[in-house]
Amino acid sequence: MSGRIHSLDAMRIVAIVFVVLIHTDPFQGINTYGNAINFGTKTISRFAVPFFFITSGYFFALKTSHRGSATYLTKRAIKLISLYLFGLVLAVPTFFGGQLARAELSGRSLQATAVSSVIEYLDPVELVYYGTSVSEILWFLPALLFSLLFVYLVVVIGNPSYVLPIAVCFHLVGLLGSTYTMFVDVPFETRDALFFGFLYTGLGYTICTRGWEPSKEKSRLLFGTVVMFVVSQFIEFYLLGYLLRGEPFGSYVYAPSYGISTALLSISLFLFLLSRPTLFADTPLPEWGTYAVGIYVTHPTVFAILRAFRDTLESMGYTIDSMIVWHLMSTPATIVGALVLYVFAHKLRLIEIGGSHLPGEPWLRTRRSN
Known part of the structure; x- marks a missing residue:
C-alpha cells in the first residue's frame, strides 16, 4: 500500500476523543442508567489506545523496510521523550x-505533602517505565517507546x-494480571509496555x-467483524463485571482496560481502515488528526483543572457532579481546552506542532537564528 492513508489519519482524532471519554467518565454516579451509559461508553472506547499502538507498530515496519530500524527508532524515541517531557512540564x-491545595483543606502539613509528592514524582521506575509518577494518563508515551524497543530487540x-508469538505470550500474562484475575494472582502491574503495548505494537x-x-472488496466483511467484536466485548465485560460477580447491572461501573475481545476488535478495525485508505479523505478529519497527540498530552492538565473547579463548587455546596449538564459538557470542555492549550503552547514557541515538542526548543532555536 502506498500513499497517504487518510482513514488512519482521521481515526487519530476520533480515537483521541474516545481516550478523553475514558478519563472524564460521563454520567458515572448519577444513577443506575448513568452507570450503564458510562459502562457502554468505556467499553466502546477501549479500542482507542490499542489503535495508537497498532498504528505506531505498522509505521515502524513501513518506515524501516528500506532503511535502518535503529535510526528510525532513535528518532521516534526522541519525539516520544520530548512529548512526555512536554506533558510533564x-x-x-x-x-x-x-495536592498542596487538598492538603491545606484537610489540615495536613504542606511541607510533608510537598516532600512526599516530589519523592513520588521522581520514582525512577514509575517515572521512566510506567509513566505514572505524575499523571497516570501519560503512561502511553513511555509504554509506546518501550514497546517499539521490544519489537526492535x-x-x-x-x-x-x-x-x-512472543508478544501474545506476554499479553496472556497481562490478561491474567488485570482482567482475568480469578485464575491467578499476578503480583505486578501489567498495564505497561511488556504486557500490553508490546502485543498491539507487534x-x-x-x-x-x-x-x-x-483489498477494498473485503471492507464490508471487515466492518461486520468490527461490529461483531464490539458486541463480543460488551458480552465479555458484562460477564466479568456483573454476571460472574452476582452484581446488578448498572450498580457500579466495571470497565477493564482490555480483554480478549479488545485485541480482536482493534485488529479488525485497523484492517478495515487499511481496506478503505481514502475513507474520510474529503472531510477535515485527516487534518485534525495532526492535533491528536497534542490533545492527548495536554488533556490531563486541562481535566485536572476542570476537576479542581468541580471539587471547589462541590465543597461550596453546589452538587454539580450530579448534574447532567456537567457530564454533557466535561468531555467537550476537556477536548477544546486541551486543543487551545496545545495551540497556545505552539504560539508561545514552547513546542512546534508538526515539529519539536522538547519544551522551549523552538523558542531557543528562534533566538539563535536571530
Missing part, C-alpha cells in the same frame, strides 16, 4: 498545586516472525511485514 505544576536478536508491525493489507 504541564502536569507537574497542576498536580503539585492540587526481537527483530534484531531473533526474527520478525517471532514478534507476534500486531501493527506484523500486519505490515506480512502484507496483511486487505
Whole structure:
C-alpha cells in the first residue's frame, strides 16, 4: 500500500476523543442508567489506545523496510521523550498545586505533602517505565517507546516472525494480571509496555511485514467483524463485571482496560481502515488528526483543572457532579481546552506542532537564528 492513508489519519482524532471519554467518565454516579451509559461508553472506547499502538507498530515496519530500524527508532524515541517531557512540564505544576491545595483543606502539613509528592514524582521506575509518577494518563508515551524497543530487540536478536508469538505470550500474562484475575494472582502491574503495548505494537508491525493489507472488496466483511467484536466485548465485560460477580447491572461501573475481545476488535478495525485508505479523505478529519497527540498530552492538565473547579463548587455546596449538564459538557470542555492549550503552547514557541515538542526548543532555536 502506498500513499497517504487518510482513514488512519482521521481515526487519530476520533480515537483521541474516545481516550478523553475514558478519563472524564460521563454520567458515572448519577444513577443506575448513568452507570450503564458510562459502562457502554468505556467499553466502546477501549479500542482507542490499542489503535495508537497498532498504528505506531505498522509505521515502524513501513518506515524501516528500506532503511535502518535503529535510526528510525532513535528518532521516534526522541519525539516520544520530548512529548512526555512536554506533558510533564504541564502536569507537574497542576498536580503539585492540587495536592498542596487538598492538603491545606484537610489540615495536613504542606511541607510533608510537598516532600512526599516530589519523592513520588521522581520514582525512577514509575517515572521512566510506567509513566505514572505524575499523571497516570501519560503512561502511553513511555509504554509506546518501550514497546517499539521490544519489537526492535526481537527483530534484531531473533526474527520478525517471532514478534507476534512472543508478544501474545506476554499479553496472556497481562490478561491474567488485570482482567482475568480469578485464575491467578499476578503480583505486578501489567498495564505497561511488556504486557500490553508490546502485543498491539507487534500486531501493527506484523500486519505490515506480512502484507496483511486487505483489498477494498473485503471492507464490508471487515466492518461486520468490527461490529461483531464490539458486541463480543460488551458480552465479555458484562460477564466479568456483573454476571460472574452476582452484581446488578448498572450498580457500579466495571470497565477493564482490555480483554480478549479488545485485541480482536482493534485488529479488525485497523484492517478495515487499511481496506478503505481514502475513507474520510474529503472531510477535515485527516487534518485534525495532526492535533491528536497534542490533545492527548495536554488533556490531563486541562481535566485536572476542570476537576479542581468541580471539587471547589462541590465543597461550596453546589452538587454539580450530579448534574447532567456537567457530564454533557466535561468531555467537550476537556477536548477544546486541551486543543487551545496545545495551540497556545505552539504560539508561545514552547513546542512546534508538526515539529519539536522538547519544551522551549523552538523558542531557543528562534533566538539563535536571530
